[in-house]
Each structure stands twice: as structure tokens, then as C-alpha cells.
Amino acid sequence: MRIISGTTDFMIEEGTAVAIGKFDGLHLGHRKLLREILRQKEDGMKATVFTFDPSPEVFFGMNPARELSTREEKRELFREIGIDILVEFPFNKETAAISPEDFIVDILCRRMNAKFVAAGTDLSFGAMGKGNFALLSSLGRHMGFDACKIDKIERNGKVISSTLIRSLVEEGNMEEAAACLGAPYKITGKIVHGRALGRRIGIPTLNQTPPVDKLLPPFGVYYSEVKTEGKLFKGITNIGIKPTVTNDNQITVETSLYKFSGDLYGETAEVSLLTFRRPEMRFSGVAELKKTMEKDIRAGEIYHGLSEIH
Numbered sequence: 395m396r397i398i399s400g401t402t403d404f405m406i407e408e409g410t411a412v413a414i415g416k417f418d419g420l421h422l423g424h425r426k427l428l429r430e431i432l433r434q435k436e437d438g439m440k441a442t443v444f445t446f447d448p449s450p451e452v453f454f455g456m457n458p459a460r461e462l463s464t465r466e467e468k469r470e471l472f473r474e475i476g477i478d479i480l481v482e483f484p485f486n487k488e489t490a491a492i493s494p495e496d497f498i499v500d501i502l503c504r505r506m507n508a509k510f511v512a513a514g515t516d517l518s519f520g521a522m523g524k525g526n527f528a529l530l531s532s533l534g535r536h537m538g539f540d541a542c543k544i545d546k547i548e549r550n551g552k553v554i555s556s557t558l559i560r561s562l563v564e565e566g567n568m569e570e571a572a573a574c575l576g577a578p579y580k581i582t583g584k585i586v587h588g589r590a591l592g593r594r595i596g597i598p599t600l601n602q603t604p605p606v607d608k609l610l611p612p613f614g615v616y617y618s619e620v621k622t623e624g625k626l627f628k629g630i631t632n633i634g635i636k637p638t639v640t641n642d643n644q645i646t647v648e649t650s651l652y653k654f655s656g657d658l659y660g661e662t663a664e665v666s667l668l669t670f671r672r673p674e675m676r677f678s679g680v681a682e683l684k685k686t687m688e689k690d691i692r693a694g695e696i697y698h699g700l701s702e703i704h
Contacts, residue, residue, distance in 0.1 A: 395473045399447065399482040402489065404505060406479065411439040411510040412502065414517060416449045418556040419462030420471050422576045423514065427544045430512040432476055439509055440478040444502075446485040450523070453485050460609040462556060462563065467582050481506065494525025498533045512542040549574060566612045566670040578619070578666035581608060581633075581647055585622070585658045597687050599648040600663060604633075610645070611667060613674040615690050617697045620649055622663040627651045630694035631665055634674035638683050650687070652695055669697065 398404050411434030413427050431441045447465070450456075463471070465482070472480050483489065483501070492501070497520045502508040511530060519525040531541040546553045554574045562571040563579055572578045583602040600620065604610060613634035620627045629651040635643050649665055671690060677683040 395469070395477055396479045397469065397482065398479065400484060402484060404481075406440070406442070406505065406507050408440045408507065409438065409509040410442040410479065410506050411435070412442045412444050412506060412508045412512070414444045414511065414513045414519070416451075416556065417443065417445055417463070417468060418449070419559050419575055420468065421554050421556065421559055421574050422549075423544070423547045423554050425475075425576055426547060427512050427514060428475060428477070430542055430544065431510065434510050435476075435478070441476060442479040442481065442506065442508075443472055443477050444481045444483060444506065446489075447482040448485055450485055450490070453490070460607055462559060462579075462609055464582070464605045464608050466605075467580065470582070491521050494520030494529055495533065496520070497525060498530060499537065503537045503539070508539045510540050510542065512544055514544050515546060560609060563609055563611050566614065568611065568616065568667045568669055572668070578668055579611070581610070581665045581667070582662065583647070585661050585663050587659060597650055597684065597691070599632075599650050600658060602647040602649075602663060602665070604645060604647050611670070615671040615674070616667040617669045617671060617694050618649060619666045619668065620651060620663050621666070622658055622661050627654060628694075628698040628700065629654075630671070630690050631667065632674065637674070637676040638680070650691060652691065652698070652700055 411431040413431045415424060415427065417424050428441075428443070435441050469480065502511060511534065513527060513530065515527065517525075517527045517530065527541065527543050531543075534541040548554065552558055559571050559574050562574065568579055581602070581604055583604060585600050586603060587601065610633055614632070616631045616633065618629050618631040620629055629649045631647060631649040633645070633647050635645055647665060649663075671693065675686070677686065
């Protein structure tokens, strides 16, 4: 996948099928939109995603900076589904002032060589967000590209959106978040050295420091799956500040893999949070912490179908 990032000075020579959006979380609605541009590859177009970096909402302070998907996570998802070109267009005072007409003529047509453009019904672009799908479609007929409007997807009477999924994650409702995303909610990061307490008490863990711009669910323990080095492992994950053994308020993601031994330090791990088990707790000491962790692991093995219920 070709990535164009941090510049407004670029030209794409190939004809493109463009999807416009924020793509935070890459939920079912986003996937529906992206399927439309992927279909155009059959006609020789390059499947291209156009997104602003940062998003207008973040730039103007309308949304918190913590997002469902970090830049690296979005890039990996786009690679996986077959996107050819990703444009992360800088959003700043200058680019925010581009008129809707100039956005279509100069960016979509001249720079991106768009032949097909897909966007959601709530599309807005250009200065003050005054550009909409009606303008895109109208100008498209004059500029030589087809505009495709993608309707929203609903679940249980609610429109699937990044805002809805953000609220689900903040509640710890990982099952419903996964249903809206089309995949479990993930935290991706390198495995780093921790305090080695888990190893000393016989329960080694994979330690990650979550990206500062990543939205985290409530602190606590989650049944999980971990993908690393092309392999999938089942485990149980604690997200929080480890109040029993530290007082530095450093947020960590620690995962215990069932019956695993090996050295994964320095590798990138993708932790999928499946189900919330319990909130993070402060224990009287390491002994009580170990006893509770052992209970969590036994419950996790039952959850994952790796152990009988006794």
C-alpha cells in the first residue's frame, strides 16, 4: 500500500476510486463504503482512501484526541483489506480554508485523478464544512467522476458510528462494540519489559504501553486473544495502573497467555478484548493478587473452552 502523508504536494497518475471519511474504528459502515471502491479495482482503478490528519473534530477541539484506531492501526487495517493508496491529508488552518469547489477540482480531480468517489450521507468538506454529497455529485458529472452515496447501517435501532462505538468501549461493552466494528476491539503495541513481577510469582505476562491517543475501556480484566508473529494465542488481559504494586499511575496492558512459554520482547502484539471480567482492584498484597490472578486465568480457560468446569 502506498501512503501519502504529511504533504499537500502530490500527484496520482493512475485513475482512482476514492473513499472519503475519518475511518475511526473502521466499523461496519466504513467497511460497506470501502467495499464499493474495492469493486472498482476490477475496472483498473486504484482503491484509494482519503482522510484528514488530524481529523477536523480533533483539530478544532470538538472531540477528545483519543481515538478508536491509532494511525498505525488504521494503516494495517487498510493494508489487510486491499487498499492500494492511502492519503493522510494534513488538516491545518490553510487546508481547512479550502473551498468545497476547490477541494473537488484541485484535490480530488487534479491531484488524486478520481474516477469514482464514495462517501457517506453525512459527508462534509471544504471551508466551514459546507461541501456535501449533493455538491460532490453535481460537480462530479462535470469533472468526469461518478459519486456513490453509501447509506448508514443500523443495529438495534441505532446508527452504527464511531461515536456509538466510542461510548460502548467506554462502558466496557466489548461484545456490542465488536458487533458494530465487525471485529473485536484491539490494542496494538510493542511488547516491552515490565517489572517482572508476574514472572516471579509464576504468572508471566506480555507487557505493552498503550499509545497515548488510543481510547481505552474501563480499567480491569478482559478475556482476550493476542496475535503476534503471525500466530493467535488466547489469554486474559489487565488494563490499568496496577495499584497493588505501583503508585506511578502508568497505564499498562498486561496479558497472560495460557500455557505459553517464550520470549516475545520487541515484537508487536495485537490484543483483542473480547469480554470484560472484572474491574481493576487494589489487593492487600502480592499473595492476594496472585490468588485472584489464578482465579482469573482458570475462568479464562473455561471461557475459551480450554478447561472443564469443576
